[in-house]
Amino acid sequence: MRRSLYWFGVCVLSLSGSLVSQAADFSAADYRQPSQHWPAAHTHSEAGAVPELAPLPKLPPVDWHTPATEALGQQLFFDPRLSGSGQIACASCHDPDLGWADGRRTAFGHDRQSGPRNSMSILNVAWFEQLFWDGRAEGLLEQALQPISNPIEMNADLQEVLARLNRIPGYRQAFITAFGPGAIDAERLAKALAAFERRIVSRPNRLDRFIGGQYQLLNDHEIFGLHLYRTKAGCLNCHNGHRYSDGRFHHTGLSYYGRQYEDSGREQATGRTADRGKFRTPSLRDLHYTAPWMHNGFFPSLRGILNMYNAGMIGNSQLHPSLPPLSPLIRPLQLNHRELDALEAFLNTLSQRPLALRPPVLPTEPAVESIK
Numbered sequence: 001m002r003r004s005l006y007w008f009g010v011c012v013l014s015l016s017g018s019l020v021s022q023a024a025d026f027s028a029a030d031y032r033q034p035s036q037h038w039p040a041a042h043t044h045s046e047a048g049a050v051p052e053l054a055p056l057p058k059l060p061p062v063d064w065h066t067p068a069t070e071a072l073g074q075q076l077f078f079d080p081r082l083s084g085s086g087q088i089a090c091a092s093c094h095d096p097d098l099g100w101a102d103g104r105r106t107a108f109g110h111d112r113q114s115g116p117r118n119s120m121s122i123l124n125v126a127w128f129e130q131l132f133w134d135g136r137a138e139g140l141l142e143q144a145l146q147p148i149s150n151p152i153e154m155n156a157d158l159q160e161v162l163a164r165l166n167r168i169p170g171y172r173q174a175f176i177t178a179f180g181p182g183a184i185d186a187e188r189l190a191k192a193l194a195a196f197e198r199r200i201v202s203r204p205n206r207l208d209r210f211i212g213g214q215y216q217l218l219n220d221h222e223i224f225g226l227h228l229y230r231t232k233a234g235c236l237n238c239h240n241g242h243r244y245s246d247g248r249f250h251h252t253g254l255s256y257y258g259r260q261y262e263d264s265g266r267e268q269a270t271g272r273t274a275d276r277g278k279f280r281t282p283s284l285r286d287l288h289y290t291a292p293w294m295h296n297g298f299f300p301s302l303r304g305i306l307n308m309y310n311a312g313m314i315g316n317s318q319l320h321p322s323l324p325p326l327s328p329l330i331r332p333l334q335l336n337h338r339e340l341d342a343l344e345a346f347l348n349t350l351s352q353r354p355l356a357l358r359p360p361v362l363p364t365e366p367a368v369e370s371i372k
Contacts, residue, residue, distance in 0.1 A: 028223040032215040042231040046328040051241035053230075055208040056201065059126055065195040068178040071360075073196025075174070076189070078359045082161055083154035085110060090147065090193070093119040096357040099289030100200055105297030110155035116263060118297035121290045123354065124283060126198040127243050133279045133295045135249060136269035140194035145186060158186060165189070170363025202285045205352040218349060225346025228335070233309075233343055237329045238281045244350065249278040250327040253313040254294060258320040261296060277323050288351035303344055310335050 030039050035052055043050045076082060080089040093107045094100045101121040106114050117133050125131060130138060137143035147153040148161060165171045165184045175184045178192060206217045207226070218226070229235040238246050249266045255277035256262050266275035279295045287293070292300040299305050312332035316325050335343065 026224060026227050028220040031218075031223045031226060034213075035211050038230070039227070041236050042234070043237050044234065044329055047237040047246070050236055050246075053207065053211070053236070053240065053244065054242040055204060055211060056124065056127070056242045059198060059201065062198075064191045065198055066178065068174075069192050069195035070199055071196075072171075072174045072178045073192040073194070075171075075360050075362055076193055077196050079362050081164055081362075082148055082156060083110070084156040084160075088154050091359070093147075093153075094122050096354060099123065099286055099354060101290050103291070105292055107153075109153040110151065113152045115152055117295050118292065120282060121286070122197055122200055123202050123286055123290075124243060125200065128245075128247055130247065130280065132269075134266045134269040135280055140197055141190050144190040144193040144197070162186065162189065168363050168365050174363070200354075203352040203355060205285070206349040210349075218346075221342055222345045222349055224339075225342035225344070228339055228343050229346055232339070233333055233335060234329065234331065235343075239284050244284040245281045247281065249275065249280050250329065251277040251324060252279070252330055253277070253315075253319060253326050254279075254296070254298075255323065256296075257323050261298075263295065265295070274324055278327075284347065284350050286351045286354060288348065289354060302347060303340070306335075306340055306344060309333060310340065 025039075035054070038052075041050065041052070077090045077094075080087050080092075082089065088110065093102045093109075095102055099121050100123050101119045102108075104119065106117055107119045109115055120133060125140060125143075130136075131140070131143040132146075137146060145158060148156050149158050162184055165175075171184065175188055175192070176182070179188050182188075204212075210218045229239075238248070238250060240246055251265075255265055257264065257277055264276050266278040266280075267273065269275075282290075282293070287302070291302075292298065293302075293305060309330075310333045313326060313330050319326070
């Protein structure tokens with residue numbers, strides 16, 4: 001009994017000393033100042049140049065994004081007539097009331113088919129060069145039309161959709177107002193949808209305002225989580241900059257390769273075995289409103305995800321032999337419960353409820369003349 005108590009005491013002293021040593025180099029005051037004066041981040045060389053966390057900049061301009069193309073794109077985004085069934089709109093999977101995702105593990109598409117992946121929120125897509133979980137679209141113009149013709153999404157023939165839009169007087173006039181004279185074609189349709197999607201932007205969250213000088217908005221516990229995010233926890237390696245994402249593709253061991261729910265990820269876009277199991281780093285902005293998480297939507301608990309990363313995910317020894325090794329950025333973190341609590345508290349400062357948006361009034365189709 002005495003020996004057990006002795007070892008218990010040693011463990012408590014050791015743990016207490018560990019907590020003190022981990023917090024000894026931390027002071028919340030070090031973060032209550034402009035971010036360029038924050039303590040140096042601890043990043044891995046494999047991550048390359050890692051930008052600091054920052055507020056969103058101004059929207060990058062493009063010549064085809066105007067108030068007229070944006071307003072037209074908003075109508076099209078909510079219009080189910082872009083689908084083969086006439087019942088599914090872009091907003092069906094990217095709902096403004098659900099963080100511009102759909103709140104489901106995986107999306108429902110044509111004929112209630114369940115897609116293989118979680119609907120990634122389209123918040124802040126203007127700042128991403130490669131879209132979808134596997135990066136198969138190079139920017140919004142390439143992405144905009146893909147769901148329309150995808151058989152398990154909107155399942156429409158693009159030429160039939162264009163013909164339908166050209167038959168609607170309200171759309172014909174709106175396209176002329178937005179783009180000038182000419183028929184509604186695929187290029188104009190893509191630009192209109194992309195112009196609206198570019199405006200789907202996160203509102204400033206508590207961290208943004210903290211960085212801007214409102215230092216009372218984060219308490220010491222949350223600031224300790226910010227410190228861990230940038231140092232021991234290693235989150236900044238992948239979730240960095242104003243997007244809270246590096247926009248790159250990483251193998252974290254969640255492809256279920258060789259098992260049920262298998263998804264080879266980026267390999268499907270590139271055809272390269274080296275990309276097997278890789279998925280794009282999702283943004284952490286507004287993550288409170290974009291659950292469930294990961295490419296398969298299997299994870300409804302933020303703490304559960306933190307526990308997995310803390311353990312180093314599944315480890316290379318458990319990978320299917322046909323999979324490449326895990327990203328070198330995946331390593332056991334050895335965070336204790338106090339540190340996990342602080343990190344989770346900090347992550348909860350990254351969300352600000354997206355602006356509510358009512359569906360627009362849609363142009364009506366001309367009445368069909370009765371057959372005499």
